Amino acid sequence: MDERMTDAVLATEELTVRFGGHVAVDRVTCRFRAGELTAIVGPNGAGKTTYFNLISGQIPATGGRVLLGGRDVTRLSVAARTRLGVGRAFQLTNLFPDLSVLENVRLVIQSRRGRDFDMWSMAAAHADLAEAAEAVLERVRMTDLAGRKVAALSHGDQRKLEVAMLIALDPKVYMFDEPTAGMSVDEAPVVLELIAALKAQTDRTILLVEHKMDVIARLADRIIVLHNGALAADGPPREVIASDVVQEAYMGKALEDV
Amino acid sequence: MLKRILSGDMPQSRALGLILLAILIGLAFAPFLFPGTRSLDTAARICVFVALAASYDLLLGYAGIVSFAHTMFFGLGAYGVALASDGMGRSFGALAAGSLAGALAAAALALLVGLFSLRVRAIFFAMITLAVASAVAVLFSQLSGITGGEDGLNYRIPRALTAAARYAEEPFLGMRLTGKVLNYYLVFFGALILFLALLRVVNSPFGRVLQAIRENEFRAEAIGCRVVWHRTAATVISAVSAALAGSLYAIWLRYVGPDTVLSFEIMVDILLMVVIGGMGTMYGAAVGAALFVLAQNYLQALMGAAAEAAAGVPGLPLILDPDRWLLWLGALFILSVYFFPTGVVGRLRGR
Ligand SMILES: Nc1ncnc2c1ncn2[C@@H]1O[C@H](COP(=O)(O)OP(=O)(O)OP(=O)(O)O)[C@@H](O)[C@H]1O
Ligand SMILES: [Mg+2]
Numbered sequence: 001m002d003e004r005m006t007d008a009v010l011a012t013e014e015l016t017v018r019f020g021g022h023v024a025v026d027r028v029t030c031r032f033r034a035g036e037l038t039a040i041v042g043p044n045g046a047g048k049t050t051y052f053n054l055i056s057g058q059i060p061a062t063g064g065r066v067l068l069g070g071r072d073v074t075r076l077s078v079a080a081r082t083r084l085g086v087g088r089a090f091q092l093t094n095l096f097p098d099l100s101v102l103e104n105v106r107l108v109i110q111s112r113r114g115r116d117f118d119m120w121s122m123a124a125a126h127a128d129l130a131e132a133a134e135a136v137l138e139r140v141r142m143t144d145l146a147g148r149k150v151a152a153l154s155h156g157d158q159r160k161l162e163v164a165m166l167i168a169l170d171p172k173v174y175m176f177d178e179p180t181a182g183m184s185v186d187e188a189p190v191v192l193e194l195i196a197a198l199k200a201q202t203d204r205t206i207l208l209v210e211h212k213m214d215v216i217a218r219l220a221d222r223i224i225v226l227h228n229g230a231l232a233a234d235g236p237p238r239e240v241i242a243s244d245v246v247q248e249a250y251m252g253k254a255l256e257d258v
Numbered sequence: 259m260l261k262r263i264l265s266g267d268m269p270q271s272r273a274l275g276l277i278l279l280a281i282l283i284g285l286a287f288a289p290f291l292f293p294g295t296r297s298l299d300t301a302a303r304i305c306v307f308v309a310l311a312a313s314y315d316l317l318l319g320y321a322g323i324v325s326f327a328h329t330m331f332f333g334l335g336a337y338g339v340a341l342a343s344d345g346m347g348r349s350f351g352a353l354a355a356g357s358l359a360g361a362l363a364a365a366a367l368a369l370l371v372g373l374f375s376l377r378v379r380a381i382f383f384a385m386i387t388l389a390v391a392s393a394v395a396v397l398f399s400q401l402s403g404i405t406g407g408e409d410g411l412n413y414r415i416p417r418a419l420t421a422a423a424r425y426a427e428e429p430f431l432g433m434r435l436t437g438k439v440l441n442y443y444l445v446f447f448g449a450l451i452l453f454l455a456l457l458r459v460v461n462s463p464f465g466r467v468l469q470a471i472r473e474n475e476f477r478a479e480a481i482g483c484r485v486v487w488h489r490t491a492a493t494v495i496s497a498v499s500a501a502l503a504g505s506l507y508a509i510w511l512r513y514v515g516p517d518t519v520l521s522f523e524i525m526v527d528i529l530l531m532v533v534i535g536g537m538g539t540m541y542g543a544a545v546g547a548a549l550f551v552l553a554q555n556y557l558q559a560l561m562g563a564a565a566e567a568a569a570g571v572p573g574l575p576l577i578l579d580p581d582r583w584l585l586w587l588g589a590l591f592i593l594s595v596y597f598f599p600t601g602v603v604g605r606l607r608g609r
Contacts, residue, residue, distance in 0.1 A: 056480065082482035094480075096473040107470050110463050111482045117491070119464040122266045126463060169481060 009034050009069060009205040010086070010173050015054055016063035024050045026229035027064065032173070035202040037195075039216040039237070040209045041246075042226035048209045049091055051226065052175050055207075056088045057081045068173070087171030091178050091209070093158045097151040101142060101161055104150055105133040108168040133168065140164040141190055156183045163191050167198075173205045174198060180215070195219060213241070263454060265461040269541060274606040278541060281308075281548050285446055289439045290431045296555075302442055304551045305449035306507045311531040311543035312456045313499035318529075319538035320460050321492040322472030324380060326525055327371065327387035330394045331497040333520035334367070335360035335504025337398065337405060340514040343413040350416050357505035361498045368497035372490030395520045410515020419444065419509070441510060448506045452499055457540045459495060468492055469538075527554075534594050536601020545602050553590065558583045 008031035015028045025047045032038055040048050053059040055066055057078040065074045073081050082088075096104050109132045110116060110123075124130075137143050140160050145153065150161065159182050166174060176195065180188040196219060198204050210216055216223065216237065223240040225233040233245045240246055261268065269275040281304075284291060288301035310332055317323045338360025339353055346352040367390075375386040398405045405411065417423050423437030433439065459465055471478045471485050479485055508514050517523075527550065535546025558580040565578035577585075598605040 058476070058480075077484075078479040079482050079484045082480060088480055090477075090480075094474065094477045096470050096477065098473055099469065103466070107466060108481045110466070115463045116467045116483055116488070117464055119459050119462045119491075119495070121463070122458075122461055123463045123466045124266045124461075129463075165481065 008032060008067070010055065010207075011067040012051075012055065012064065013067065014064035015051070015061055015066060017050060017054055017059060018062050024229050025054055025226075028226070028229075028231050029064075030224060030231060030234065032205045032207065034172075034205050035199070036221050037199045037206040037208060037219055039220035039223045040207060040226060041211070041216065041223060042232075046226040047229040048226055049177055050229075052088065052177055052207070052209070055173075056086050056175065082169070082171070085172030086175070087166050087169040087173065088175045089162045089166040089177060089179055091181070093155075093162050095150050095158060095161060095165070097149075099150060100146065101148050101150060101153070102130065102133055102137065102146040104161060105136050105164055105168045106130055108165050109133055109136075112169055136164050136168045139167065139194060156187050159183050160187060160191065163194065167194060172203075173207065175207045177209045178211065179208070180210075180212070192219070217241075265454075265458040267457055267461045267540070269607075271606045271608070274541060274545075274603060277545060277606075281544060288446075289433050289442055293433050298438070298442055300551060300555045302445045302510045303507075303555075304548050305445050306503050306510070307528075307531065307547040307551055308544045309449040309452040309456075309503040309506070310500055311528055311535070311547040312453050312540050313496045313503065314528045315532045315535075315537060315540060315543040316456055316460060316468075316499070317492060317496045318532055319536075319542070320465060320472065321468040321489060322380075323376070323489060323493065324384040325387040325493070325496075326384060326522075327391040328496070328500055328528055329520055329522070329524045330391040331364040331368065331500035332504040332507070332524065333394070333398065333514075333516075334364045335501030336508035336514045336519040337411075337504075338363065338501070339505045339508035340411045340413050341404070343415060344411055348414040348416050353415065353505075353509055356508075357502060360505055361501045364497040364501035365494050368494045369490060372493040373486070376486050376489040376493070391522075391525070395516060395522075398520055399516050406515070408516060410513060410518065412513050415441075415509055415512055445506045445510050449503065452502055453540065453544065456495075456499060460540060464488070464491070530591055534591065534598075534601060536598075536603035536605075539601070539603045539607075542601045542603035549602070553587055557586060561586065 010032040011030065013029050015025060016023065017025045028051060040051070042048055050059065054061050057076060061074055065072055067073070068081065068084050068086065073084060096107065106129050109129050110126070113129065115126065134143065134146065137146055140163060142157065142160060142164060145157060150158065153161065159179070163176070163179050166176070179191050179195070183191065192215060195206065195208065199206060199219065208219065220237050222235065223237050224231060225240060225246055233240050233243055269278055285301055285305055289298055292298065292301065314328050317325055335357065339356035342352040342356030342359065346355065371387060371390055375383050399408050417437065419437045419441040421436045421438040425435040425440070467478070467483055467488055471483065471488055475485055504519055507519065511518065531546035531550045532543055533546070534549060535544065536542030561578050561583055562580040565575045565580065568574040568578055
């Protein structure tokens with residue numbers, strides 16, 4: 001292990017997954033440090049979400065390793081990795097639809113504070129959990145929706161709640177998968193502010209899948225490019241965006257916006 | 259105070275509150291309100307089945323786990339009491355030891371079944387519980403040297419709990435205060451405590467996690483919940499509660515047999531009670547159990563009377579014949595599911 005390996009909060013080594021004959025993530029080796037925000041870009045179907053699924057454990061890798069603080073977590077369950085500090089906001093909204101907004105966030109905090117197996121006290125008596133959940137909702141400006149059932153929320157609000165739940169989890173490694181997709185122009189800045197604030201905290205590692213280049217240019221310290229599942233480029237935003245490989249691999253409309 | 263006893267889970271509907279109060283008062287004063295062996299027996303059965311249905315609702319309604327092994331756990335508790343009373347002779351010690359042994363056996367079996375099979379898809383879990391429950395039922399019928407086989411076991415319980423014990427010379431409010439009444443109150447308070455304990459569990463942080471897992475297992479894992487452990491814990495708690503309800507039933511009946519405590523028919527009954535009352539609320543289990551046991555006991559009598567009254571009308575006596583009571587129960591069930599898909603309680607709470 002070299003120097004950079006040891007100070008990496010999260011690292012993947014030759015991480016690979018095949019679905020039948022299709023290699024969705026192809027030997028991706030990459031390290032992520034605390035305080036660093038890495039944008040992950042690539043065309044649709046490049047394997048960005050699948051790369052996240054391998055890191056947080058929703059899909060088992062067929063090859064390679066995932067290291068968290070130097071520890072091999074490749075065989076651990078999703079829950080175990082979450083407890084070790086990997087947190088995820090999903091691209092496709094993934095909430096508890098029949099529960100209230102507050103309850104969704106409260107459950108995250110309850111789990112983080114290790115009270116999931118408390119069977120004998122009243123959930124309502126844990127006022128600190130509800131307070132912490134309210135504080136998170138305040139940060140995403142959803143206080144007025146606290147009592148609403150999630151299934152009744154607008155799509156944009158569900159997306160915001162998705163981010164709120166990750167904020168409530170407060171992991172070491174934050175993984176945002178297109179957090180502002182489907183949000184209105186008023187809502188997106190709230191979420192981007194939150195991500196900027198996390199970055200300013202300097203002890204969190206942030207991975208951000210994003211298509212909007214203006215967002216990336218503003219927030220990212222580094223960009224990695226996935227193309228057909230493989231790592232096609234890795235470096236500071238200016239260099240990567242200017243590089244030939246990106247111009248070829250990622251000649252989408254998004255780049256023209258820059 | 260009331261809020262604490264109910265673990266903060268208030269009925270949230272005046273009608274539901276009144277129905278629950280009626281059930282509670284009816285059961286609490288059953289020996290005086292409904293004198294007679296038959297009605298006291300019905301009341302005791304309601305008590306037992308309220309606790310049993312509530313323990314099943316923890317699994318089905320709150321955790322979203324479909325299990326067909328619930329009567330097996332009920333049977334373990336009942337046979338625990340029967341075997342202990344048979345082996346140790348009539349004593350309170352035997353009742354306690356039998357209940358404890360039954361509960362421990364249920365916990366161990368639930369832990370095994372849970373850990374081995376709650377990882378797999380829900381349908382496989384349901385199948386595995388069915389297989390294990392059938393195997394245990396066969397085992398209890400075959401081991402006739404120990405369990406009495408198909409005939410079951412008759413055993414004696416402490417004299418203090420039988421009609422032979424007299425606690426007062428004079429009848430009180432028209433009821434002779436015998437050990438039978440004491441026995442009834444043992445069943446009543448035992449079931450009440452079980453019910454309140456289950457109410458407590460479902461309203462705890464643990465209960466909330468169960469609901470989250472039922473809603474979206476995938477997300478529950480991603481917020482760090484160890485889903486298999488939660489499900490297994492729920493299975494164990496539900497199994498132990500069912501076993502204790504079984505012990506109460508065995509103390510009341512002084513007889514256990516495969517048909518009374520292990521049959522698949524009881525499993526179906528419990529399922530119906532929970533669905534009729536409303537899944538995912540403990541009160542639903544209570545209302546469902548009370549309605550079901552009453553229908554089971556009095557529908558036949560009611561139909562007999564109706565058939566006599568309709569004797570002149572051609573055709574009617576045929577469908578009102580008391581032997582058709584199951585048909586009517588089935589019809590009632592279909593109607594109730596059709597009109598109250600969220601159960602009686604869901605309907606009363608306006609959902
Ligand atoms: N569970 C799976 N089984 C089979 N194929 C899969 C599975 N998950 C992803 N894939 C395939 O892997 C490839 C990468 O998909 P992925 O969702 O990771 O892309 P993405 O980069 O996130 O795209 P987008 O920008 O559209 O979100 C796609 O071809 C997809 O069809
Ligand atoms: Mg994606």
